Amino acid sequence: MSDLVNVTIDGVQISVPKGTPIIEAAKQAGVLVPHYCYHPSLPSPAVCRMCLVEVEKAPKLVPACVTTVADGNVIHVNNDKSKRARESVLEFLLINHPLDCPICDQAGECELQDYTFQEGRAGTRYSDYAKRYNPVEDFGPDVLYVANRCILCTRCVRFMDNVAGDAVLNVSERGDRAFIGIDPDHLLDHPWAGNVVDLCPVGSLISKDFLHKARAWDLDKTASVCTGCSQGCNTMIDTRDDVVVRLRPRPNLDVNRHFICDEGRADYRWMNRGDRIEAPLVRDGAKLTPTDWDHAVERLGALAKTARRVVILASGRASTESLGFVRRMVDGATVTAAIKVPLGPEAPLAGVPNLALRKERVPNLAGAGLLGYGAEWPAAVAAVKGADLVVVLDAVLDDADVAALAGAAAVVVIGTVDDDRLAGATLILPSTNVAEENGTFVNRDHRVQRYFQAKPAPGLARPAWWIAAEATHAARGLAAPATAAEAFAALGAMVPALAGLSYADLGHTGRVVSPTTAGAAR
């Protein structure tokens, strides 16, 4: 292979494609080159000088972020010479950086803190000099700029210019007076502007929403998928004491690279709602009585088995597993199934192809499509009249939808949030939301992606697939899956596209399936 070159990095020999920057080659060799200005989704300006490494036979240290490997390179990231260079850069950065880690939101996930701890000087030689001081600036809807902490890596400037295409940030002034400036006539209010907070390697750009809310080391992190639209950006749910406190992007180079939009980022408060259904409620005459799951699923199974005409009104946030097993529960009946798809304006991220906040503001539109759920909501609501059974699967209903439910013989609500308007239902069954269960969504490009449980479910709430599968087991004796993984594996029998796929196949970045052929064949 002529387009591969052989290099040795800290004694590890690897072959990488020609043109690979040293910093990426080092990653493949398992060596982290400390860096600030470099980011894999941004152009590299080589301004921070942190990634200087020694290449044997080169006259001086080279920046690993912009220097590409050459065949036979012997590169030292962790020898004395490179380490001394980094120690000097860190000393420069710390001349003006305040030691306010105890009140800084970034502490614990700060690259300046980490690298200084690893290989910085133990003390300062500048204790006699006052540090530069600039006031905190309000940049926009969710971003504060703490100028004192800024190390001028310019990631934010490059993101807004090269990726968002809305160049409102600049480097103003120069030398030790330099700071990140904002066009005085503009705010940092681009729909994807919140990413500058994640890009900032220090605590200089911080989120107002997350300000002083939690310390980084108190957070538990769970891989998830954004529920905001059909793009299916990969996210990380950060919880503190089982409360979701923020969403951040999780890298997936094929879907969202390193970014999520501000709307998706802010869309987590509903996961913490306290007004939840916590126990199965079954109708005994005029009133609903709390009961256990054995009894509840028996009642549900009986209803589902005898119903001839069924309507399923589902939420687009329902997992593929839940949509599949609720649909299977009423097999044999005439079924009208639809998900509600709220629409909103599309907001693309200019610099990344095929990445946008999509018009369809549900995460599982394609998954619902695979399982026979339409998006024709008004038609499904119209079909309620005269139906034997309506299953409301966590859908957010407006008053007209609720009024239409009166036309059905029986209404079963499998839902998360308590809704007084649905008190006339035959069964009200508590289900888990996206933060409380394992499941999958299928994004608009038919990428099946897993999300993981981030916090415990309230009360007796169970995943909707479990409720439906247990009901089907009770009524018809069909085997019920015990785990989400088993539930997903069983979906293959319902949808050819998912046949043969397992959670292990999906990994953390998902897998694209063809809507028409079997998944395992790919």
Added chain:
Amino acid sequence: MTGSTHAHADAPHHPVFVGKVREQLDALFPKYPTKQACLLPALWMVQEARGWISPAAIAEVAEVLGLTPAYVRGVATFYTMYHLHPVGRHFIQVCGTSPCHLCGSDEVLKAILGATGCGELGATSADGRFTVVEVECLGACGFATPVLIDDDFHDSVTPERVAGILARYP
């Protein structure tokens, strides 16, 4: 900077790049590979015409060169010779580097600050006539103290000569 009129920060912005100035700029474009490369000359033209570079002028330069105001602002703030605040009709730069300092530049500066009525460095006199700043080496160490007024170079300035020189700048 010669002939500049004192401008207030809140005065309405009239376009700089019209007529002759526009022609000057258009003549520059073919000399550079990109319009962006004409940013520094364009900023000089603004300063020449208005005496300083206002936020509105920054927006105009950005528009004319197809750049963003934020970028133009970043460049304009980088260089210390662009005025981002209004200055007097005549801009006086006094050398204060070591050789001049030893030869008494402090006294010259004090005399100029007093005679102009500016009082302190960077301030503009009440009549809007002068702004005085101290600069590093004007490159005439053998002729201390050099003073640059607008584009005119005065060497070997002493406190005694200050009044006579200033009289030439109404």
